[in-house]
Amino acid sequence: MDYVKAKAGAAIGARLRRLSERIDGEATQAYAAQGVVFEQRWFGVLNQLALNGPMSVGELAQALRITHVSVSQARLSLEKAGMIQQEPDAADARRRLLSLSGAGRELVTRLGPLWAAFEQASMELDREAGGLVEMLDRLEAALDRRSLFHRVTAICGEGRS
Amino acid sequence: MDYVKAKAGAAIGARLRRLSERIDGEATQAYAAQGVVFEQRWFGVLNQLALNGPMSVGELAQALRITHVSVSQARLSLEKAGMIQQEPDAADARRRLLSLSGAGRELVTRLGPLWAAFEQASMELDREAGGLVEMLDRLEAALDRRSLFHRVTAICGEGRS
């Protein structure tokens, strides 16, 4: 049997990751073709800040559905590149508000057409794959309803009786 | 707009990765519940060796559709755990043949029911999501036909005229 076609849960995870790597790599090529050094994880943060203005680490994490640690790491990288700046939140001393720097706003403006192209390309892929985004929605909903862990554990429990 | 629903190519990559992380994490829980310390990347290698007998790094990489470097890294980890052994390939001094050790064969036998449960759980998810595996096939085929890079570049080129 062709491994990549196997339906074992563990193989699904690996397959999704490989696809992700592939798409990331191809996106990186597109940025490079425009002479832009860009980290994929920057997209989510920059996009949110451009849309919403200043946000905290936790708000970004929530919007992007990743951990605050991931945001914090991306934040460091973005600051190092001069794309964002931070300031304390006057309303809560624990929080730090991140916002686009001048250079960050310029980069977002410059990348507008490229991001629009990404969106269009994604719609093409969505159509060619036959409804990719909704499929991913459904997969997430299925996992929300009942995790892989619970499913596997229940099946193994049955197997024992 | 809800970021996770966005169709930008970069966001698709991030979304696939997060799903992959989620599934990996849930799979790890299932192994742990069986008292097994297991790395997700072991599955592919162990499964192939169990099915096919001794294989080279390159053969495994080809079968698993990952780079030889990834195989090499997993190999080191598996060896350290005593699950596989290696020997030179008599037919080609550049190659090393990897095979299951005694402990590796035992682990594969022990994990047989769990892997069967993963397969069943994956079929459930496939059904609930409405044809996940075929969708992934179609997405890969679409990218094979025309990469995200080419799509985006062409769209940007159009935009310039």
Place this chain on the structure above:
DNA sequence: CCCATATATGTAGGTGCCTACATATATGGG
């Protein structure tokens, strides 16, 4: 006011993949 608990974000280390580069061996033509 004090204190137990909650919340925000950082540090440290890990995971599983990748690309670039390096080195050893194999191959085939001259």
Place this chain on the structure above:
DNA sequence: CCCATATATGTAGGCACCTACATATATGGG
């Protein structure tokens, strides 16, 4: 046989996420 090129696999560093743990600040009840 020699040599240019191809092939197998390793080393090094990076990417984008994760969990566990740590520390500072906020909150609300007594």
